[in-house]
Amino acid sequence: MNRLLVTGGAGFIGSNFVHFLMEHTDARVTVLDKLTYAASRESLDGLPADRVSLVVGDIADPDVVDPLVADHDVVVHYAAESHNDNSLTDPGPFIRTNVLGTFTILESVRRHGKRLHHISTDEVYGDLEVDDPERFTEATPYNPSSPYSASKAGSDHLVRAWVRSFGVHATISNCSNNYGPWQHIEKFIPRQITNVIDGGRPKLYGAGLNVRDWIHADDHSSAVWTILNEGKSGQTYLIGADGERNNLEVVQLILEAFGRPADDFDHVTDRAGHDMRYAIDSGKLRTELGWKPQYADFGEGLTRTIAWYREHEAWWRPHKQQTELAYAAKGQ
Numbered sequence: 001m002n003r004l005l006v007t008g009g010a011g012f013i014g015s016n017f018v019h020f021l022m023e024h025t026d027a028r029v030t031v032l033d034k035l036t037y038a039a040s041r042e043s044l045d046g047l048p049a050d051r052v053s054l055v056v057g058d059i060a061d062p063d064v065v066d067p068l069v070a071d072h073d074v075v076v077h078y079a080a081e082s083h084n085d086n087s088l089t090d091p092g093p094f095i096r097t098n099v100l101g102t103f104t105i106l107e108s109v110r111r112h113g114k115r116l117h118h119i120s121t122d123e124v125y126g127d128l129e130v131d132d133p134e135r136f137t138e139a140t141p142y143n144p145s146s147p148y149s150a151s152k153a154g155s156d157h158l159v160r161a162w163v164r165s166f167g168v169h170a171t172i173s174n175c176s177n178n179y180g181p182w183q184h185i186e187k188f189i190p191r192q193i194t195n196v197i198d199g200g201r202p203k204l205y206g207a208g209l210n211v212r213d214w215i216h217a218d219d220h221s222s223a224v225w226t227i228l229n230e231g232k233s234g235q236t237y238l239i240g241a242d243g244e245r246n247n248l249e250v251v252q253l254i255l256e257a258f259g260r261p262a263d264d265f266d267h268v269t270d271r272a273g274h275d276m277r278y279a280i281d282s283g284k285l286r287t288e289l290g291w292k293p294q295y296a297d298f299g300e301g302l303t304r305t306i307a308w309y310r311e312h313e314a315w316w317r318p319h320k321q322q323t324e325l326a327y328a329a330k331g332q
């Protein structure tokens with residue numbers, strides 16, 4: 001598994017995975033990325049040029065995808081439109097990239113007999129009540145809520161169908177909410193950190209009681225690497241690090257880190273169809289493949305992430321004003 005094609009490798013989690021590979025393996029990587037608004041070339045800065053290269057292109061274009069797939073051992077498929085709020089204002093790109101793009105990759109790995117690992121999300125399972133004792137498992141029925149999660153559910157179903165119908169060698173992982181360096185400031189944690197750096201107030205959708213199950217992007221990367229090496233073809237693995245927190249708790253941890261009062265935030269317009277709670281049981285991955293997360297303490301990972309955004313203002317600053325204007329226009 002020496003030559004990996006990593007789609008979406010200039011985005012948040014994909015770039016963290018490429019950094020992980022450079023640090024922990026001897027793999028060579030080609031990143032295939034369209035460089036949408038969510039990507040940044042800088043997230044790949046400093047990586048060894050003899051081991052990492054970037055091809056700018058669209059995963060929904062078979063003329064781009066096919067020769068690259070033919071030339072690599074494994075495809076690790078991160079590329080997607082990833083932000084729920086954007087899928088509520090303009091769902092079209094989500095269907096094109098997440099569904100048609102995954103179809104294009106599947107046809108290519110089928111044609112060339114290559115291995116695929118498909119990166120997906122816990123959101124395909126819908127949401128849980130706050131007091132539900134259950135967590136998502138690999139057996140939880142699909143029940144997506146938003147255009148984003150429905151498009152990811154669709155892509156998962158395509159992968160499963162290509163495994164069953166055509167014998168494609170593929171695995172799927174469904175992970176919970178990631179945090180860490182290089183995350184676009186439209187997302188919850190970096191939006192609030194950069195608001196506070198700017199002297200502004202965090203913005204909580206609704207009452208702020210929605211729960212997300214946070215995992216550091218490094219732990220997501222180590223889980224994917226474990227599945228690539230140990231996972232069984234056709235199987236799905238849930239990835240999570242027991243990091244459940246409600247949004248209010250996360251905002252108050254951020255405020256505390258900056259020495260600001262615990263009530264120094266705004267409640268803003270809630271997200272339409274807002275999922276209440278996600279929670280992952282990653283027992284299969286831990287028991288069958290022996291994986292465990294390194295960031296056992298969310299507070300420690302959050303502190304390091306805050307430090308990263310403080311030190312990398314030049315990376316996020318160019319996007320801040322436009323991102324906030326778009327939110328303000330929606331009352332968020």
Ligand code: NAD
Pocket residue numbers: 007008009010011012013014032033034035036037038039040057058059060077078079080081082083097101119120121122152174175176177178179184
């Ligand atoms: P991101 O938005 O930060 O990055 C997505 C990357 O895909 C960008 O670099 C973008 O340019 C690229 N891309 C988009 N459309 C493309 C196209 N048509 N062709 C080629 N490249 C394209 O997203 P992320 O948060 O890093 O998420 C990566 C993957 O992980 C997605 O599949 C997402 O569904 C999944 N996921 C994300 C999370 C999370 O918390 N962010 C959790 C679980 C799963």
Ligand code: DAU
Pocket residue numbers: 082083084085120121122123175176177178186187188189191203204205206208210211212247271278
């Ligand atoms: O669960 C995995 C999913 O996590 C991934 O599949 C998605 O790609 C990823 O974006 C993330 O989805 P969420 O919608 O959970 O993440 P987001 O960062 O947009 O929001 C996290 C929570 O914070 C959610 O309950 C909405 C809330 N929120 C978000 C923003 C941007 C706020 O309260 N205020 C905000 O300003």
